Amino acid sequence: MSKAKKTVALPTADKFAALVVSDIHAIDTDPTSSSAASYVSARQIAADTIKDPLGELRNTINSGVPKPDCIICPGDLADKSNPSALSYVWNELSAIAKSLGDVPLIATPGNHDLDSRFKISDYDARGQIMAVRPRVPWDDHRNYLEFWAEHFSIRRVGPARIVALNSAAYHGYGKSEKSEYEHGRVTQRTVQNIEQRLKEGASDCGFNILVCHHHLVRNNEISEVDYSQMVGGDELLAMIGCGSYGTWLVIHGHKHRPRLFYAGGGGSAPVILGAASFSFNVNQDATNKSPNQFHLVTLDSRKAEAIGQGIAGEVRSWDWDYGRGWRRAQQNRGLPTRAGFGHRGDAASVALAIDKLLREKNLSSINWPELVSYIPTVDCLLPQDAELLRQTLKSRFGLNIIDPEGVPLQVGREFSGVANAYKTSA
Secondary structure, three states: OOOOOOOOOOOOOOEEEEEEOOOOOEEOOOOOOOOOOEOOEOOOOOOOHHHOHHHHHHHHHHOOOOOOOEEEEOOOOEOOOOHHHHHHHHHHHHHHHHHOOOOOEEEOOOHHHOOOOOOOOOOOOOHHHHHOOOOOOOOOHHHHHHHHHHOEEEEEEOOEEEEEEOOOOOOOOOOOHHHHOOOOEOOHHHHHHHHHHHHHOOOOOOEEEEEOOOOOOOOOOOOOOOOOOOEOHHHHHHHHOOOEOEOEEEEEOOOOOOEEEEOOOOOOOOEEEEOOOOOEOHHHOOOOOOOOEEEEEEEEHHHHHHHOOOOOEEEEEEEEEOOOEEEEOOOOOOOOOEEEEOOOOOHHHHHHHHHHHHHHOOOOEEEHHHHHHHOHHHHOOOHHHHHHHHHHHHHHHOOEEEOOOOOOOEEEOOOHHHHHHHHHHO
């Protein structure tokens, strides 16, 4: 595969934020039933929004979640291609997008959004998802036609270039229909067509995002054997990870297991955000201990420049607690309240730099914003690296990180003043 050599410019804005709502699996039956597939239903039972994840999302956004530049839904809007549920959830999401200032609403179809088992139609697996308005993947007629004909579409949203990929394009087709709808697929031809479009496209898009439903890398963290990853995903990752078209963030859904990691490869390998399920009934999957979550991912060009990387930012997450509503994510389930990304070195070297800084300045503690100004990589660590940093600081240097709500406030050996101040303000 040819590799175009071009200079990728910095973005025209410092930040780009996307609200990620994935795998809603909306139904049209009683969502309070123990056998319900989802907590979101076209049949509204609970008048109280703290029992309705989608209704409570509006309240949570209005209570202090930073305004996103777009809403991204990586598939499985409805459960088992339920027509009324699909229409209901898409109308609700459209209303939320409008309430945020008419931000773009971007979606890719999941396996549940296609009638690949032909329970609704005898011949048209994709008719329902193609019929919803506003259109999927976005409400633009040319891009809509391109997506359903070419299986992908590329659109500029502010400073971001977003590729929407239909990883369920062949569901309901193929020699073996059953085996085809059990996994995602991107063909070599589609990968080549995407690359050609990237070559022809503007080079001033510093933020690059690929949205799809199926995961491109097999999830080896789950207990059951995973064969549902995207066929051809390795080739797609290699193409966008070559460095010629910027550094990419991949956002996908499907497995309901939130994770944040770097794809294999060189220094330009994509960052991958596997989104949690927004509202699939967690009791329906005994092997999955992950909570329902939604995420706010922010790409930050200043952070990337500060740490010498092509991409950096953070992911904030919220957990669904039935009867209490959306809450800041817990540290030991799913993605934490805040997770960084961008730094690709080891956490031990960051810990060493922190200890050295405190010793050189003769400090027993330092506030987090000041620490970040000296060592910006500390704010760009993946969850597993952040945990390793915490352990290394404590075991090797006797230092602790105080983060009472999952967001770091200070590092040092003495926190009584900060802790008391926090308790007073709380």
